[in-house]
Amino acid sequence: MAHIWQGLKSGEWLTATRARSYSLMLLGFCVIATLAWIALSDSLLDRNGKPLGTDFSNVYAAGKLTWQGRAADAYEPALQHAAEKAVFGGREVPFFGWHYPPFFFAIAFAVAAFSYAWGLAIWIASSFAAYLLVNRTILPRPETLLVTAAFPATFVNIGHGQNGFLTAALLGGALHLLDRRPWLAGVLIGCLAYKPQFGVLIPIALLAGTRWRTIGTATGTVAALIALSLLTLGGDVWHAFADSLKFTQGVVLEQGDTGWEKIQSIFSALRMWGATVHTAYAVQIALGLALAASIAWLWQSDAAFELKAAALATGSLLATPYVLDYDLVVLAVAIVYFTRHGLKSGFGSFEISLLGAAWAVPLLSRGVAGVTGIPLALLVLLALHSFIVRRALLGDATSAVTPDAIAQV
Template sequence: MTATSAPAPDDRALAIRAAFAFFALYAVFFSTGPLFGQWLLDAEGRPLQADFVNVWAAGRMAIEGRAADVYDWAAHRAYEVLAVGHDFEGYFGWHYPPMFLLVAAPLSLLPYVASQLVWTAVTLPIYAAAIRLICRRWDAVLIALAFPAVAMNVAFGQNGFLTAGLLGAGLALLDRRPVAAGILIGLLTYKPQFGALIPIALLACGHWRAIASAAATALAAAGAATLAFGAEVWPAFLASTKLTNHAVLEMGWANFAELVSPFGVSRWLGLGYWSAWMVQGAVMATLAALVWSAWRRPGADGPKRALLAAGCVAASPYAYVYDLTTLGVALAFLLKDGCAPAERRAVALVCLLIIAEPLSGTPLSVLAAPIVAALAIRRIWPGLARWHAVAAA
């Protein structure tokens, strides 16, 4: 089977069987997790603090008229304790721009555990809908839901489904509905570190309507947040970015081993702050050049979008394993028309790296995005693959 042929029935059946095997593992974990203090509830049956607690706490503070205080770590942590009903070690920082409070506020009207379940139940279909838009097949959605980063995102109560869904749907609609695509891309400004490469791609191929729509949406979201929570929330957010940079990227309070970025791995390996930024900067510059060149070329629309999606992950210095949900979108764009045996093995490796990440306590899954990007590059520039084969021979 060639890389661009339709998936063979046997390949599709194998992928579906593998998906159900993953679902069985997920079912065991999520059904027993609350019993053993691993998910939703701790060993004493109390709400278990997880990443989502920062969303609930920020939302409750915004509801109570304290939106600017969400960037005060001591005040925000007090509301995290309120969320779970007991004190705990550590702190789950709120590093998002004010527009994400528009989402967090209504979620905080529910009790913490119920709110986390609702958050997952609402955002997971956004991810699934994006995969459906990309591949136009329900079996592809089933397979994408089995991607290991999906389970990680559910476990942490994180926003990977929203990020991946907005990006995937935006890129899928880019050619036929550019204004709608721009709206979805504009909403991604709630997580700005993931958007560095998107303007480069849109400018490279002249998607001016999408660019205008994205800019208007971002401004509208910022304006809505200002009207809802007051203008003082913006200086508080901007001031907090310096503390976040110092605590997370300089001091490693969030654990460098958990970052799946070139910056994080460089710090984990012992490089200094500025040396790690040089590594991250080199990766970002390389990806920017590749995205620009790829999006200037005619054809290969799926691989180009896959490269961009994988690049958005690798270009972010602040990325965790749940952010790899976006690679599900990248793989959907890349493999929707079939895959070669070598590509199947590469995808299996990506899945294993993501699974091994929390088990090993090391940032193994930092390799996941580069592997997916390399697969896309082979599709965009097939001559490179042929040259490599000749050189190896």
């Protein structure tokens, strides 16, 4: 037992060879499983009667409605569901709601210009490429592409046809460009407004860091996106979006129709355990305030930028009550930034093992929560954020572990 504890503390168990082997094995298994799942499908419906790319069907259907001049209908569940069924020749398919701000119709409009299969393939391939490029740019090592490609959250995201790759690419790209091209970083942050729940802590970080140019361009980008959507789609679509928020909050989030095990927030964990909505919100708000304080302190401090970036990524995932397991793709941004800092300054006790746990947790989070009620991803996110802040507080005093093996990961 002492040997195991020491191995976890030092991280010596995670050698470069093992990291590559684990990545290759998981990547190979998931590629084969994905191809088999596609091969066993029937006219774009899988063996469970769900569309290939499941959630992508709501994007594609919303795009078709936009082509028909009926974008606002996407916010009406009955009409959106009818549009989704029409995509598959009128066959019965599960309902996947459209909850995005109107400027995300641009993506839906673009993919709906193709057949469903080609639209899905283009969406996944292009966003995945952006995700890989950003992470490889942040941590320019040959191993980065393999480890980030095999990151289990990528397969969850691909299976759902979701936008985790885009979210991670926008956040990671903005952080990478913040000092180099602050105005371009602002544009990327502005585009990230398509997932407004992930933007709670970003303004706090930018204000604490006095990043005025980025704040200005981010604000201008959001204003431009809103104006463009009003110009192209009209004002009714924004009224429909506002009216749909009650449904999204009440049915999707508070009642847990999505599935508590899929949502990785402290709000969802408490609701899964039987807490009232008010109690769950109170704890979520308390956590959000603590996260905001940690981000404000960190971003106005002289801590390494890698720690600021990693903390913002983990904090953004923790601060929202509505974060699903495919959103954990954003966790890759925190992992690569924290790894980059460790490679330069050394790793503290348990940091390497915690990074390994963070990499693996999207593979297990939904299943473990569904069977045991333990929110594994939430616990790992809390631990990783705490370790990042602790590292900033103590500086290089924690940098006691510098094994050569992990230096290649």
